[in-house]
Amino acid sequence: MSEGTNRRTVLAGGLTVGAGLAVGSTLARTATAGTTPAPNTRRSVSLVVNGTRRRLEVDPRTSLLDALRDQVGLTGAKKGCDQGACGACTVLLNGRRVLSCLTLAVMHDGDEVTTVEGLASGDRRHPMQQAFMDLDGFQCGFCTSGQIVSAVGLLAEKPDLRRAEIPELMSGNLCRCAAYCNIRDAIATAAGLGEDG
Amino acid sequence: MRTFDYTSPRTVDEAVRLLADHPGADVIAGGTDLVTLLRDGIRTPTHLVDVNGLGLDEVSWQPGGAVRIGALCRNAIDDPALGRAYPVLVKALRAGASPQIRNRATFGGNLLQSVRCPYFRLPEFACNRRTPGAGCAALHGDSRHHAIFGTSENCIAVHPSDCAVALLALDAHVLVQSTRGTRRIPVAELHRLPGRTPHEEHALRRDELITAVELPAGPFGAHSTYVKARDRASFAFALASAAAVVAVRGGVVRRSRICLGGVAPKPWRSTAAEEALRGRPLDDAVIEAAADAATRDAQTRPDNAYKVDLVHGVVRQALTELREQS
Amino acid sequence: MSIGTPITRIEAPSKVNGQAVYTADVQLPGMVHAVMVGSTIAAGRLRAIDTRAAESAPGVLAVLTHRNVPRWHGTPDDLHYVEPRFPLADTEIHYHDQCVAVVVATTREQAAYAAGLVAVEYEARPVVASLDAALPTAHEPVWRFEPLFPSVVEVGGPKEAFAGSAAKVDAEYRTPYHSHAPIEPNATVAQWERGRLNIHKTSQDVHGDRRIIAGALGVPADHVRVWSTLVGGAFGNKTTVWPHTLLAAVASRQVGPPVRLVTTRKQVFTGHGHQPPIIQHLRVGADADGTLRAIIHETTNGTPILFDDPEPTISPSASMYAVPALGAYVRVADMHMPAPALLRTPGDGPGMFAVGSAMDELSYALNLDPLELRRRNHLAHHPLKRKPWSGKQLLDCYALGAERFGWDRRAPRPRAMRDGDDWVGFGMSSAQRLEPHTAATATVAILDDGTAEVRTSIAEIGTGNLTTLVQIAADGTGVPVRRFGIVSGDTDLPEAAPTHGSRSTGSTGTAVHLAAQNARLAATRLAVADPRSPLHGLPTDRVGAADGRLFAVDAPERGESYQDLLRRNHVKAVTEEGHHDPNAKNQQFAFATFGAHFTEVRINRNVPRVRVTRHVAVFAIGRVLNPKTARNQAQGGIVFAAGQTLSEQLTQDPATGLFVTPAFTDYHVPVHADVGEIDVSFVEEPDYNAHPHGAKGLGEVVCVGVHAAIANAVYHATGIRVRELPITPDKLARLVRESG
Structure with a gap:
């Protein structure tokens, strides 16, 4: 393994010193294809992931989360518990937020899935991503993809969202670092809610 | 997880035919409970019948005012008319799980979810529900969450559903279908007490599929609420909960339903509490008497004796809310 | 200056777009x-x-x-x-x-x-499946490695002093298995x-x-x-x-x-550390005016069958107060349990639950405001080491916190504040955490393309340490943060202090501070020795650095950028090392961070779950490197400890010793809806006695005292003193039946 692909350099201001964090996941995407011979129990499903149609051969036991992470190579959605109890795997399924660990990939032929990687428009962050950044809506970052996708799903579910409703309606997303105050503020900001909103 | 054959039928007839043909089949709808049971090896179906393609996801108001909720309607259902006619149902749904889970979990699946006893969910413990005759480790274990009503020497687990408690309070029925035809089962008779057969969780035969839940016509149901006590503010199962429906006419309670969650192996109706209310005004003393009656005949253990007080509290809270609304 | 400014975490873009790579993402x-x-x-x-x-x-x-x-x-x-x-x-x-x-x-x-x-x-x-069952085997710990603290401390005849005290508290406090429960499973x-x-x-x-x-x-x-x-997320596991x-x-x-x-969630709970169950017996004696006379603190924690792992809960009683007679005794008892791991905050977390609760109980015995009781026993030096604290602004924390909270609105008696069906209570506690010094090494490189980088093996666990280290290096070199990178988390890099025990800011931060100073000095030497440099011939101490540029302090327009200097000299990079030597710390002082927590709880008489509706905390941690990340970490630590106080417990089956609750569905960490208003401030006074950059650790002190503050507020609200965590609804259920 070459030094360049392994060293993860975190950069301020986007300058190129060493290899950026993204390199790791580029590696992830290229390394996955074809590592696993498909047993004959595999089934073909077609998913539209972040706007791109993907045909996958999946073991019927494979969760949507594992399919996204290991086969599509999108590791933004995280496996925090694999029990539906932490929210780190939240994705949008046909526009609604769901836990991708609690559903099987084989059940979603033809469905549209949006992960955190699909929220930005080109280089422009989604307003929710920007608000999480600006308001420090995370610490370790592990639950963050799920928090952001969940918050985007929340705004779609409730266009008339009030600030006071955010805590209850985000309670499916645990943040063990407990950046909850900032997450709340970030969602309120992205939703254009004032202090009393 | 053991591997299985996966099928996604397009019609109810096709689905029930699959169930009839494959004795080892399980139905998957939202999957929010079943997937974890598969992963932990607690359920090991040979076939998985995915019913998500069957439709069955509409709310239809019947002539006469009853309403039929398709079995595949999600628990996130946001129907203002339902909210007006049956506030207890909408409140119970919103008190359950998390938004992500409610977006997937279905009415049928919610009713049929397995108990949340950790001794059931961890394969290393003995459990009569999982393996008939194996014994019940919970009996001598940590019983803080366990039932105080309807238990047997074979099982003390609680049914975890909030929605089912509300449906019981609303005298709901489930409509089921099999290759033999259709039938209606009152929610009150859907779940079984453990007795000597705790592995028989509900009255559905293994080839039957719930197609809808039916709620009787109002106005009974319109004056109702749901109160849930739990270990944290949200996203936790009930330690105790109360669904209360009252009909007050002429200043006195004519009819009521007081049902409890988190305290029995099935949604638990307290006829004693209802008796305490009947023909009386909904005042402090009557509320107190009903709350007290709701705890009658509780069989507690040292770890769960507190549930008696919690039942008292949630019933009082629910009835107090209803009094303040009227 | 970048230190003290609320800059956004440097790894933030990757964390919001899903590109951040964690171990289980590596393919x-x-x-x-x-x-x-x-x-x-x-x-x-x-x-x-x-x-x-x-x-x-x-x-x-x-x-x-x-x-x-x-x-x-x-x-x-x-x-x-x-x-x-x-x-x-x-x-x-x-x-x-x-x-x-x-x-x-x-x-x-x-x-x-x-x-x-x-x-x-x-x-x-x-099987020995509970601490109570293990108590017959309780013994003084045999340390597996170097002892980290004494098992017995006895000063001034504590038993006699306690017996002769005018006011006494004699109580037992219990904490259960608590888990770290990071959302990322170990992998x-x-x-x-x-x-x-x-x-x-x-x-x-x-x-x-x-x-x-x-x-x-x-x-x-x-x-x-x-x-x-x-x-x-790690929190020690x-x-x-x-x-x-x-x-x-x-x-x-x-x-x-x-x-x-990748471990399963169950395996994270069962076999990747926890804080073991602990029983603490506190006896606290005081004069009628509240002056402490004696503390006897006996603590016993569960330990694995194969080795002794004592939890240093005696830390607060042995370092907080001016108490003339102290007895502190640490014991462990053998249980069938997996190896524990340091859990935020080791020793001080559960220790302050007991000490902070006992102080509260004493305040009622004395009919004295609990804040006043603490003020009367304030101490400017470490009582056993007899050294002054390098910087202690605890009294300022009390004053600011009390004011922001509105402590003066507190009814003196318990069960006296009611709002509809809610009992309302106020509680407070002090916070203190010893500030460690650990060896750490880092390098700082100033590069010929105008950028610079920090190199050290530290892992970013969510504390914001990559950002704050870059801030330290930026100020030390004069290269702006936006042109700084940090290479981290790799054994090919110089060895940082471990990211536990609040070591990153103090120890690794000092190494980075020194490396930055050294790199700047090396570049300055190059400049003043270079006849082509506008700085040629100046003494190095007359050369300043800012905005990526070296300049004459007396004539700031005279100077040149690092980039020009290095390119002209064909130097790709000036790289210097900094090393923090823990033995070189100032021996005159004792070191710690401090704080005060004030909390409001509400408990509905029908649904008796404790809601922490308002929490005010003030901390004294020296200089605050980044107020944005610091405030976040403090709020998070308060919630972390509130979860331990109110809802978290890992339960062992009493018959088999198997864990009954190894899942997030049963081990209840706080969710969004549990979190009320959390007001965090800092009494900011750089502590240059502790570290050359004036900053100290934050991640652990923020949790210390929260447990006691909440438990004290629960007592104040209800008159029920809960001495066993967590304070779940079952422990307050009798409120339902008590007359309104």
Whole structure:
């Protein structure tokens, strides 16, 4: 393994010193294809992931989360518990937020899935991503993809969202670092809610 | 997880035919409970019948005012008319799980979810529900969450559903279908007490599929609420909960339903509490008497004796809310 | 100046767009998957294990058990391995879910399925499944390694002093198993390349981990490389090497391709650390005016059968107050439990729950405001070391906190504040955490392209340390933050302090501070010696640095950029090292961080769950490097401790010793809806006696005292003194029946 692909350099201001964090996941995407011979129990499903149609051969036991992470190579959605109890795997399924660990990939032929990687428009962050950044809506970052996708799903579910409703309606997303105050503020900001909103 | 054959039928007839043909089949709808049971090896179906393609996801108001909720309607259902006619149902749904889970979990699946006893969910413990005759480790274990009503020497687990408690309070029925035809089962008779057969969780035969839940016509149901006590503010199962429906006419309670969650192996109706209310005004003393009656005949253990007080509290809270609304 | 400004975390873009890479995200070509099989008993031995069905299951490449695991090298004790027994070393079972086999297969699903086919026959033995059951074995700890604190402290005849005190508290406080429960499960990806081992793992200390991994596998340390850049929460449970890391490494060596082993959520709860159950018996005596006369603090915690691991809960009683007579006694009792791990905040967290509760009880006995009681016993020096604290602004924290909270609105009697069906209560506690000094090394490089970088092995566990280290380096070199990078989380880099025990800011921060100073000085020397430099001939101490440029302090327009200087001299980079030597700390002082918590709880009489509706905290941590990340970390720590206080407990089945609640559905960490208003401020006074940059640690002191503040508020609200955590609704259920 070459030094360049392994060293993860975190950069301020986007300058190129060493290899950026993204390199790791580029590696992830290229390394996955074809590592696993498909047993004959595999089934073909077609998913539209972040706007791109993907045909996958999946073991019927494979969760949507594992399919996204290991086969599509999108590791933004995280496996925090694999029990539906932490929210780190939240994705949008046909526009609604769901836990991708609690559903099987084989059940979603033809469905549209949006992960955190699909929220930005080109280089422009989604307003929710920007608000999480600006308001420090995370610490370790592990639950963050799920928090952001969940918050985007929340705004779609409730266009008339009030600030006071955010805590209850985000309670499916645990943040063990407990950046909850900032997450709340970030969602309120992205939703254009004032202090009393 | 053991591997299985996966099928996604397009019609109810096709689905029930699959169930009839494959004795080892399980139905998957939202999957929010079943997937974890598969992963932990607690359920090991040979076939998985995915019913998500069957439709069955509409709310239809019947002539006469009853309403039929398709079995595949999600628990996130946001129907203002339902909210007006049956506030207890909408409140119970919103008190359950998390938004992500409610977006997937279905009415049928919610009713049929397995108990949340950790001794059931961890394969290393003995459990009569999982393996008939194996014994019940919970009996001598940590019983803080366990039932105080309807238990047997074979099982003390609680049914975890909030929605089912509300449906019981609303005298709901489930409509089921099999290759033999259709039938209606009152929610009150859907779940079984453990007795000597705790592995028989509900009255559905293994080839039957719930197609809808039916709620009787109002106005009974319109004056109702749901109160849930739990270990944290949200996203936790009930330690105790109360669904209360009252009909007050002429200043006195004519009819009521007081049902409890988190305290029995099935949604638990307290006829004693209802008796305490009947023909009386909904005042402090009557509320107190009903709350007290709701705890009658509780069989507690040292770890769960507190549930008696919690039942008292949630019933009082629910009835107090209803009094303040009227 | 960048220090003190609320800059956004430098890794933030990758964390909001899903590109941030954590251990389980690492994919290597040909990678296969491993799953651990855990014991289904907590005490006994493995009589037989049948792996044939698993071995013949589809996709299975290997099944490791005690029969075929390669011989480990070294000894667990010499290597400071987490427990005195290597994984799969023998057939003895000492705790639930202890690894008895590892299945390696092509896919995760195949490995998980085959793991269920491993058939094990056990011979169960009687189990010690609770601290109460273990108490007959309570004993003074035998330290496995260097003692970290004394087991017995006795000063001034505590028993006599207590007996003669005018006011007394004599109470027992209990805390349960608490789990770290990071959202990221512990994970390892292991890859062998021509006898060299690459390990990606969830780690708070890559160098420390490498020493253990290399030693156990019998490989020279320089043949092992460990990476851990971003960690998805740790709180102490990633401070060491757990069995799964060693097993992933041997599995990969056996099967060839890289192996990924991600623990299940259950395994995180059962076998990746916790704080053990603790019973603390406190006796506190005081004069009628509140002056403390005696503290007797006896603590007993559960410890694994194989070794003693005492929890230093006596820390607050031995360092907080001016008490003339102190008795502190630490004991451990043998239980069938897995190895504990430091949990935010070791010792002081549970210790201050007991001490802060006892102080509150004393205040009622004396009819004295609990804040006033603490003020009267304030101490400017460490009572046992007899050294002044390097910087202690605790009185200022009390004053500011009380004002922001509105402490003067507190009714003096309990159960006197009511709002509708809510009982309302106020509670407070002090916070204190000793500030450690640990060896740390870093380099800072100023590069000829106008950028600069910090290099140190530190892992970013969510505390914001990459950002604050860059801020320190930016101010030290005069290169702006936006042109700084940091290379981290890799054993090829200089060894940082482990990211536990609040060491990053103080120790690694000092190393970076020194490296930055040295790099700037080296560049300055180059400039003043260079006849082509506008700074030629100046004394180095007359040269300043800012905006990526060196300049004459007396004539700021005279100067040049680092970039020009280096390019002209054909120097690619000026790289200098900084080293923090813990022995070089100022011996005149004792070091700690301080704070005060004020909290409001509400408890509905019908649904008696404690809601923390308002919390005000003030901390004195020296200089605040980044107010944005600091405030976030403080709020998070308060919620973390509030969860331990109100809803978290890992329960062991009393009959079998198996864990009953190893899941987020049962181990209730706080959710969004649990969190009320949290107001955090700092009494900011740089502490240059502690560290040259004036800043101290924050991550742990923020949790200390929260438990007591909440428990005290619950008493104030209801008149019910709960001395056993967590304060779940069952402990307050009797409120329902008590007359309104």
